Amino acid sequence: xxxxxxSWSPKPARSWSPKNVWTDQRVETIIGNLLRTGVLxxxxxVLFGGILYLIxxxxxxxxxxxxxxxxxxxxxxxxxxxxxFHLDSRAIIQLGxxxxxxxxxxxxxxxxxxxxxxRDWLYVWxxxxxxxxxxxxxxxxxx
Amino acid sequence: xxxxxxxxxxxxxxxxxGLLGSLTGxxxxxxxxxxLVLAFGVDIRYAAGASLISVIATSSGAAAAYTKEGYxxxxxxxxxEVATTAGAxxxxxxxxxxxxxxxxxxxxxxxxxxxxxxxxxxxxxxGAGRPDSLASxxxxxxxxxxxxxxxxxxxxxxxxxxxMMFGAGAISGLLGIGSGAFKVLxxxxxxxxxxxVSTTTSNFMIGVTAAASAGIYLRRGFITPGLAMPxxxxxxxxxxxxxxxxxRARTRWLRLIFGLVILALGIEMxxxxxxxxx
Numbered sequence: 200x201x202x203x204x205x206s207w208s209p210k211p212a213r214s215w216s217p218k219n220v221w222t223d224q225r226v227e228t229i230i231g232n233l234l235r236t237g238v239l240x241x242x243x244x245v246l247f248g249g250i251l252y253l254i255x256x257x258x259x260x261x262x263x264x265x266x267x268x269x270x271x272x273x274x275x276x277x278x279x280x281x282x283x284f285h286l287d288s289r290a291i292i293q294l295g296x297x298x299x300x301x302x303x304x305x306x307x308x309x310x311x312x313x314x315x316x317x318r319d320w321l322y323v324w325x326x327x328x329x330x331x332x333x334x335x336x337x338x339x340x341x342x
Numbered sequence: 343x344x345x346x347x348x349x350x351x352x353x354x355x356x357x358x359x360g361l362l363g364s365l366t367g368x369x370x371x372x373x374x375x376x377x378l379v380l381a382f383g384v385d386i387r388y389a390a391g392a393s394l395i396s397v398i399a400t401s402s403g404a405a406a407a408y409t410k411e412g413y414x415x416x417x418x419x420x421x422x423e424v425a426t427t428a429g430a431x432x433x434x435x436x437x438x439x440x441x442x443x444x445x446x447x448x449x450x451x452x453x454x455x456x457x458x459x460x461x462x463x464x465x466x467x468x469g470a471g472r473p474d475s476l477a478s479x480x481x482x483x484x485x486x487x488x489x490x491x492x493x494x495x496x497x498x499x500x501x502x503x504x505x506m507m508f509g510a511g512a513i514s515g516l517l518g519i520g521s522g523a524f525k526v527l528x529x530x531x532x533x534x535x536x537x538x539v540s541t542t543t544s545n546f547m548i549g550v551t552a553a554a555s556a557g558i559y560l561r562r563g564f565i566t567p568g569l570a571m572p573x574x575x576x577x578x579x580x581x582x583x584x585x586x587x588x589x590r591a592r593t594r595w596l597r598l599i600f601g602l603v604i605l606a607l608g609i610e611m612x613x614x615x616x617x618x619x620x
Contacts (some may be wrong), residue, residue, distance in 0.1 A: 222411060231406030234597030238403040242578055249349075249571040257346035261568070274563050292567035296395050299574070300403040300556045303549040310420060321481070325420050329550065332427040336434075 201284030226313040233309070234302050241298035248283075255288050276337070304333050345568070352382065356396070360580025364400070365587070366600045367462055367541065369548070370577045371397050371519035372453060376607040379446065379620060384569065386442045386449070386620060390518025391564035394556045396577035397520040401549030403578065407585065414542040418497065418535065423547055425504045426511030426525070427554035433515025433600075434558035440516075446615030449517050451540045453608030457601045477501045479487050486539050495536055503533040507547075515555035520548040599602035 273279055273293050282290030307330045314322040355377050361402035363370035369579070371393045408414055434478035435444060473483055477497035485492045506528035516522040522544050559565050614620045 224409070227409040227414065227416060228406070234402040235406045238399055238578070242399070242575065245571055245574055248348060248567070249575065250573065252351060252568065253346055256343065256568075257349075259345050261343065261345040261348050261605070274561050283509055289567040292571045293565075296565060296567070296570055296574070297560075299395055299398050299402070300553050300560070303398060306402070306405070307420075307423075307550060310416065319481070322417060322420060326533040329378040329420060329423045330571075331425055332424070332431065333550070333554055333557070336427075336554045338557075341561045 226309070230306055230309050230313075234306060237298065237302045237305065241295045241302070244295030244298065245292050246295075247292075248288050248295060251286070251288035252292060300337070304330070304337070307333060346586070348382075348573045349568070352378070353576040355381065356573045356576025357580040359476040360396070360400070360577035362580075362596075362600055362603075364581035364584025365579070366460070366597045367522075368456070368597075368600060368604070369397065369520045369522050370400065370581060372456055372604055373607065374573060374612045375449065375518055376453065376611055378569075378573070380607070380610055380614065386445050387437060387564045388566055388569055390437060390516075390606055391444075391559040391566070392570040392573040393518040394552045394559060395565065395570050396574045397514075397518075397552040398556065399574055399578050400581045401552065403582070404408045404545055404585070405549075408545055411485055411538075411542065413536075413538045414546050415482065415484050415535070415539055416508070416543075416546070417480065417484075418533075418539075419543045419546045421480055421482070421500075422504060422507045422528075423550050423606065425507035426514070426551040429508040429511025429513075430515035430551045430554040431558060432543070433512035433517075434555035435515075436512075437516045437518075437555075438558065438562045438564065443615040443618055443620045445517070446611050446620035450608040450610070450612030450615060451515055452517060452519075452521075453604050453611060457604040460528060460597055460601045460604070472496075474498045474500070474612060475542045484539075486536050493536075495534070495539070498534045499532050503528045505551065506532060511551050511554070514548075514551050515558070518555070518559075520552060522548055524601070536573055 255309070273290060276297060277292050277298060279293045281292040307326055311323055311326040311330060314326055354560060356374055359370040359373040363373065374393045374396065375386065375389045378384040379386050379390070473496045477483060477500050480500065482497040482500070483495065485494045507525065510521045510524040511530060513519070513524060525544040525547055526540045529535040529544060530537050535543070556565065
């Protein structure tokens with residue numbers, strides 16, 4: 200069994216043997232940078248869609264007490280992507296929001312891979328359960 | 343009111359919620375939902391849907407900064423996420439069915455508890471002594487950096503912490519907040535994880551938890567682009583600015599003021615819920 204001191208390293212490991220390259224810290228740093236890029240990208244998409252939305256609907260009178268006009272086709276992944284490619288401003292915003300929701304999902308997926316590289320099968324299973332719950336939420340029966 | 347004006351006002355409010363949430367470490371979600379509900383008359387479930395997305399954005403965006411410090415414990419986080427994501431799905435399932443005024447009263451109570459938690463003293467008492475057998479089988483014990491060099495800690499009371507995390511996840515899904523205050527409470531008070539490790543691990547868990555409930559909200563139509571757009575962009579910019587001007591030592595009075603604001607919002611939400619205005 201691994202001692203805690205081995206799984207923690209204050210600085211990036213110098214030598215590149217597979218054993219210490221995939222320490223928690225390194226993997227976390229890579230994932231962290233990836234997530235930030237994902238957030239910036241989705242933020243940019245939301246901003247682009249938002250500007251388009253304000254050009255199209257900015258002058259229209261609005262109130263936030265009811266959203267019955269919210270179209271049903273923007274509630275699932277497939278239609279959002281299709282509509283966004285038709286430059287529908289609301290679908291573009293929704294696409295950016297979907298990408299944001301995807302960032303933690305990607306994080307869990309990377310953790311599965313990282314645990315597998317460390318041959319920590321117990322945590323491969325734990326991360327797989329979390330991933331399955333997220334998939335159920337996004338693609339399972341509508342609750 | 344024209345859409346342009348409304349979007350800009352919501353953006354401005356979200357910006358300040360994100361700024362304050364990041365400066366005090368309490369997160370923007372606890373302010374953004376009452377703001378949308380009380381000031382703009384938004385249905386609480388649409389407000390929660392928009393808030394969830396902003397919670398994910400700040401959690402994922404801050405991940406890189408947090409991991410650099412070397413505190414977060416990915417095994418504790420991943421294991422407890424089984425509980426928080428399952429709880430989040432239950433919370434979201436209930437939220438889309440519950441009467442809005444009942445949700446408002448629950449939200450008010452949670453706000454008041456959060457305010458009280460925010461002013462509690464942070465005691466640094468990591469678990470020492472003999473390792474807990476379940477925690478060591480789950481490889482949760484680890485080391486964290488201190489001024490005196492790396493220090494090891496032993497995690498305790500895993501089943502109690504797991505149960506509390508299910509509750510924290512349910513609150514997150516029900517109200518659309520990160521419920522970081524409850525996650526940190528379970529980690530540092532129950533499981534005896536050092537405070538710094540608790541807060542960074544909690545940040546890591548918040549995004550995954552919020553994503554689990556966001557899926558349910560999205561498919562029930564409670565995530566709407568016109569509202570979520572200004573909320574996400576505002577909270578994101580506010581929290582980024584917050585981390586730049588953050589001086590931890592001087593945030594005590596800020597936390598106190600923010601705590602009082604949250605307390606007032608909580609009372610207002612409960613009042614609104616009982617008088618049927620929500």
